[in-house]
Amino acid sequence: MTIGPGHEAAQDADRPPVTIFGPDFPFAFDDWITHPAGLGEIPPERHGEEVAVVGAGISGLVAAYELMKLGLKPVLYESSQMGGRLRSARFEGAPAEVVAELGGMRFPVSSTAFYHYVDLLGLETKPFPNPLTPASRSTVIDIEGETHYAESTEALPPLFQEVAAAWADALETVSFTEIQDAIRARDVRTLKKLWDALVPLWDDRTFYDFVATSEAFSKLSFHHREVFGQVGFGTGGWDSDFPNSMLEIFRVVMTNCDDDQRFVVGGVEQVPWGLWNHAPEQLVHWPAGTTLATLHRGGARAGVAAIARAADGSFAVTDAWGHTARYPAVLATCQSWLLTTQIDCEESLFSQKMWTALDRTRYMQSSKTFVMVDRPFWKDKDPETGRDVMSMTLTDRLTRGTYLFDHGDDLPGVICLTYSWMSDALKMLPYPVDQRVRLALGALKKIYPDVDIAQHIIGDPVTVSWEADANFLGAFKGALPGHYRYNQRMYAHFVQGDFPPEQRGIFLAGDDVSWTPAWVEGAVQTSLNAVWGIIRHFGGRTFAENPGPGDVFAELGPIALPD
Structure with missing residues (x-):
């Protein structure tokens, strides 16, 4: 992992940096996405097949970008603005760098998967003017x-x-220094031992x-x-x-989310827009120069009005203008409440326990x-x-x-x-x-x-x-005491091998699915989880030298508290 141009970490040079490595699921997402072997492969006979991606925020665009590189055709649906809560408002007539960051505006250097894409796009960052x-x-x-x-x-x-x-x-x-030391060393065994002991003690406490x-x-x-x-x-x-669960605060401070933060010069929405327009150097199936923008002929589809299971087992996705298309897989990156308020989502697509988790998500103003x-x-x-x-x-x-x-x-x-x-x-x-x-x-x-x-x-x-x-x-999720079980269900949903057939093929991503709501790294990491799930859903595989998050989830995944 490296910190790229313009955002060198203010870390002790003699020690590895603290990154958002776990603590619930200590998987090195930054290493996975930068490994020369790549994220995996899709069977050639399935190249060009479409995947519906609901929401063109950072999680939707990261997933779409990586799926395109693998040879699939992501189809993005967006009901509002590209970028979601990475929204940079321009002042009329002002220079390009003079913006108001309405959503995410300060990004800790511990967000190493996010900064991979910042570096990929060559964007400049500067220290955020925190107190x-x-x-x-x-x-x-x-x-x-x-x-x-x-x-x-x-x-x-x-x-x-x-x-x-x-x-x-x-x-x-609560073993703050020991946990940070384990994160620095990426000592999975020690980190899981220390963190997993805290979960049952602090899930119910504010x-x-x-x-x-x-x-x-x-x-x-x-x-x-x-x-x-x-x-x-x-x-x-x-x-x-x-009022929030103390576990949520532990995660923030133990992974340095609240420390050493930077802002993107000219506006953070350049990251999602950059991924929309970026042509990857290594691309399967698609001709050189292909971008998400060219695959979409310039624009995402309108917002989703309904998601249902079609008679042939595919997903029928209907947009706000009544156009229905069918897909072998769907990735929903919108706020979870929208699946019960704005989108007519067929109830059988998720278990009742999953619906409870989605509905109990609590958002902060x-x-x-x-x-x-x-x-x-x-x-x-x-x-x-x-x-x-x-x-x-x-x-x-x-x-x-x-x-x-x-x-x-x-x-x-x-x-x-x-x-x-x-x-x-x-x-x-x-x-x-x-x-x-x-x-x-x-x-x-x-x-x-x-x-x-x-x-x-x-x-x-x-x-x-x-x-x-x-x-x-x-704005973002703020988990209350007792919400760990709900979060664990949502986060683990991308591993679908034991699901009944009617619940397979629809995936979730976004910071409200992650363990670190309000921080962009959570949105990026959950989108990469979903990419692994979609690879498997299409009959693809990862590489032995670069196993993905689902390959090690049984060993490293978050503990499940009893219901």
Whole structure:
């Protein structure tokens, strides 16, 4: 595994990096997709056969790209926008690099399978301006009406140092360092032993339970827990996640998802669009120069309205305009709720236990509001204090997180005025974009009374509330206590050897099927799982020197808790 141009990992050079290697399923996806042998092969007599791919987000496009390389013909259906939640909004008339990232915007370097495709497309990345990182220059933490300015963690008051130390100490009680060491070494045996012991202990317990009952935090005040929830560590506050299963939080921190993050210069939607237009160097069956775009004659099909089993055993997929086509296999990468709300999906295609898992998926709300400004004015210095006039801001006010994107002194800047989740996101839901901007500016004025942000705004603001979009119904999954069993069913669904015939041939992928919702690596890894399943469904095989995820799933797969 390598970290390609523009996103060198800030890791200890003497040790292997932490990657999203497990912990539930410690399979080296990055090695599988870069092995010179390739992912496998499809019987020649089946070359050119079609596979329906529902959803042209990153998981759909990764799977379609790899299936095309194997000689199959993926047929993408998309009801909204190519790229899904990798959505980069352009400001009218602005240079190409000046964008608002409405969905995924910060990508940890531990996402090695995702960065394989970033590198393949030759895209540039830069450090994301998270709080208290060099990329943010300076950070302001505003809580309970008191404002703290810092250019490093060490400059914060003791209260914040105590919170950070307590969090680090609490994590050590669940083998944090040992698990990270096993991930670095890709020591499967040790990693599974340590992680599998945590699953039954923490599946039923919340993030808040872990914090409140930890010995490290119990020595401190309630206010310390409150501060941790409001402004947190790393990328910001954590109280929106407090009701979630603690297992979900363990995965995030143990695989460094919340650390060493980067953004894609010019917008992350270049990754899905790039895969749509990229001609692979090694291609089976199709002529050189073939791309997903040329296979589709330029455009994906309309969104899917129905999926059913036809009389001949194939899948009948009907689009929004009533056109029905038949396929030997289907890959559904849409949010799982859409299979019961937007798509008339024949019930017999999944077991009742699988339907329960799909329906019990719980999505988190998310809202962002962006403005473009004439220049990165926040770098101006206050003549009295010598500080930046405005900083990356974490607060308990309704803006919660405010991020500053500097494209150079001679180009417009972008401010994410407010990035909030759950109840904080719902506060924005009823309001149009202009009112959202006014609310955010009003909150920030209390933090920066001498800064007139509005005078710098140019162009029209951009906003999103993912829960209000009928094609998504939420931003990403947030598993509740007791949801491990549901996740295990969805994740393991690509291994279909023991399924009854009526349930074979339809596959699932996407970050809500993965163990790491909200992180693009989960979407990529589950799409690669589905590619393995489709190879097998078509009678194909992987190579002995490069076994795929399904080949080792019985040995390395996530443990199954009793029902």
